[in-house]
Amino acid sequence: MTESSTPTKRSVPMWAQITIWVFLAGLLALVGFGLNRASNPMAEIGKPVPDFDLVYFEGYEYNGTPEMKLSDLRGKVVLINIWASWCKPCEQEAPELEEAWQLYKDRGDVVFIGVDYVDTPEGAFGYLKKFAITFPNAPDLQSNISSILNRQMGVPETYLIDREGVLRQIKIGPFASLAEIQAFIANAE
């Protein structure tokens, strides 16, 4: 067929070529970004955690303030435990977490913050009462904290932030024992 082509044969105009390549590159970049997010879901250990704020559940405040920023807690070791009332594995570790809190709360330099991931208020308070939890707790409104920690969407997950606000350790799944929690916290000391 090549022979029969008439002198009118035109190649693809440059502007069209550029448009096509830009479009393709954009598309691949977009998907690449999504892939990158999906395959590196965890916040990076050893890097500072971006600041976020939260509003505590009523009756579960820290130092009596209803709201806080993560950066307010510089100088303290922060353990962020993400849970939900519908999450069965969370129930396994809830008593141990509370037990651990009793050990640390008077020291003042270690803070536990429970973050309740997509839950109903009723379910959340029921859970907190059921396990007699006393450490500070807050709902993860619009999943903001989850997306800042860039975490996988399973519960429970626990994050350990050191005195400088740097992420030290991540635990996926429930803690098996009090000793494990203590060893976990020791990573930031």
Add this chain to the structure above:
Amino acid sequence: MLPEFGYGVLLVSFIVTVYSGFAAWYGVRNGSASLVESARRAQLLTFPLISISAAVLIYLLVNNHFEVSFVYEVTSQSMPTYLKVTAWWGGQAGSLLFWAWLLAMFTSAVTIRKWDRDLEFLPWVIVVSSITLAFFVGMVVFYENPFTRFWDVGGQVVPSLFAPSASATVFTPQDGQGLNPLLRHPGMVIHPPMLYLGFVSFVIPYAFAMAALITGRTDDRWIRITRRWTLWAWLFLSMGLVLGGRWAYDVLGWGGYWGWDPVEIAAFMPWLTGTAFLHSVMIQEKRGLLKHWNMILVILTYSLVVFGTFLTRSGVLSSVHAFANSPIGPMFMAFVSLTLISSVALLIKRWPELKSETEMKSMLSREALFLFNNLLFMGILVVCFWGVISPLASELFTGTKITVGPPYYERATGPLFAGLLFLMAIAPLSAWGHSTVQTLGRALWKSALLASILTVVLVFTYTKNVYALIGFFLIAFVLSATVHEFWRGANARMKAQNENFFTSLGRLMGRNRRRYGGYIIHISMALMAIGILGIEIFQKETQGTIAAGESLELGEYRVEYRELASWDDFGAGVNYTRSVVDIYENGVFIGQLFPRIDYYYDSQQNMTIPGQHATLRDDLYILLVDWQPVSSQGATFKIYVNPLVNWLWIGSLTFLLGLIFAAWPDKDPADEPIRRKVGVVNRQTSAAD
């Protein structure tokens, strides 16, 4: 020993595949026919090799070799043998091997066709298909190995192919985790193979298209060669989609067959471009137009196949069906980019040589209407693609996650589907080359009149919903115009040949399979549209908690709760909770249904199996949502009435028939006396293989 053997064979097939591609490329570069021939034989060899490896895996699956991690993940002792076999594609590693095996089947099959007229294509077809095959086999060999075993290394269990240390021993768990219960449905046994077959068989048209671009033989030869491959590919893909819908309807327990889930859409997109391709190649065959467009479509289809597989397997999009995060994501990404970029570059390079041989003469000619059809398919594709991609974009630019769900898709695609129905009615009655409003009107006014009368009848008897009426009008229009077309053809033949009507019809159809097969498919599309309209517009639902003896009412149906029983089947590891309900239609008892919930202990998952009462008018679909231990305290039922939905399944069956009719291999053309008459001008047909 066996796992090592299976893996060894797989490794060999990878090497053979790579060799085949390389030898073909090197051979054609240096004019070495023997090297190309060697490449061809190597490609032929891949299928038996991968089959051996697959047989080993099946043996391991069936015989409870739980020391193999893949076997452990997808089977358990209690599963019946046939499910152990189908567990092959129930997990990432196995399904990739399954995919590679099917692909090898097709690429091997294509090497044994008669190549004498198309020798220049051969090496490039081998190169393209070998690259694809090497990619998939490579995924299995290097990243998702189904032959990995558990090893006990000083009390720690480590998955590894070979012994991680000299002292390590193979660790065999007591029992496996068992197949995801959602995948234990018969529909799920056939659905993935069909879908995969559809996916892999599109590789062949793509390989030929690339070969045509590379060699510069840009006439319609590649289209004629791949015509039947494309039809079969389309058949499998369509069946895969329909079976997936049926599976969702029977198992997922949400009263629907299609949820516009990203994974469904990922399978739907190549179908859209494939359908557009099937139509537009006809224009190239008949009129020598649209060469560029066909290339674009085949590249799009192939890319969407790979892209869809990538989207659903890499964890980029989360979805009910998605496989967990896996290391293959970046590899898939690289492969998608490679194929897209190289195909587009090649197409741009050859663009000037793909010149149309004739001109378009009228906006109402059949080729013009086919173009509108393509425009609509592309519109639906854009809607789907953007719907899948925009959550990614939103997360990138605004940091928030969004959901793009059914309302978006339904609103956006509804008018486009309506447009397709309209074209389906008028295009077969427009003429190639030239049509005017008068010629079209003359051919169509009777069908349009019939459809209008029917619509008016529906206004008074069935519904006053405008969207539904537009839909029903279009459906009736398609049906009457298409049936009229059958009648016209048979009538013409009957008069000329002095045969009776049915003989004429049969012979006419038999000799023009693709044409009439296509019309049967149009009819079945219209039938399916009835079902879709029914469930989309007229679905009714109610939910309530009732005690034994009480009932729920919905439309003309009344559902009375009788009793409920719950028992364990320890052998199968399932707890069944089965309710018994009596159903009444307008007060008349019509039977009992048994909606139930199956709880699978190994995966801790519930399956909600609906009770269904199906008629042509509607489907009564009852779900057991919740129950109290004592049946007198009540159980919660959700009841749907899905009007007309069974036309969807009837349409699917007709569709299958029509497609097989169209794609079935022809008899030797020499046997056909009628063809000899036209044979003089018929220079390019005989190779319709």
Add this chain to the structure above:
Amino acid sequence: MNNYKLRITNYGFLALAFVLVATGLFYQTALAQEPTPTDDEVNAIAKQLYCPVCENTPLDVCPTEACRQWRELIRQQLAEGRTEEEIKQYFVNNYGARVLSEPPRTGFNWLVYVVPPVLLLIGAAVLFNAFRAWTKPKVAASASGSGREAEPSSVDDEYIKRMEEELKKRK
């Protein structure tokens, strides 16, 4: 005296009547709250929302325990007299925009709705342009390609050919 007594009883009667009416009123308002919203009313709203934890599952058909809780939450809020819009807004505030089955039409999300029609229009424009280019100017030059036209469609048999010819006749 008698009178006084009478008045007291009258007052007493009035008081009793008041209490009765009041309890009646109270009882009525209690009744108005009593019939908890039906499953159908709950599902009508749940249908428009997505399960916040499972991906791509509408809330009305999601079988998990968490979703059951959310449906109860909807029921509770309905019972408190909240409107559909308020309940949806509550879900968005708590769980983010992803619980809506369609993105809200604000800011960047407009792109979700605008891009497909725009692309379709561009496609239509390209197609019509191509038509114009094909149909108008080249009629004279079409001689080179017209060989194709004389050739009957390849697979069709005689009758199909005849039928195709018929389609071109005006009358």
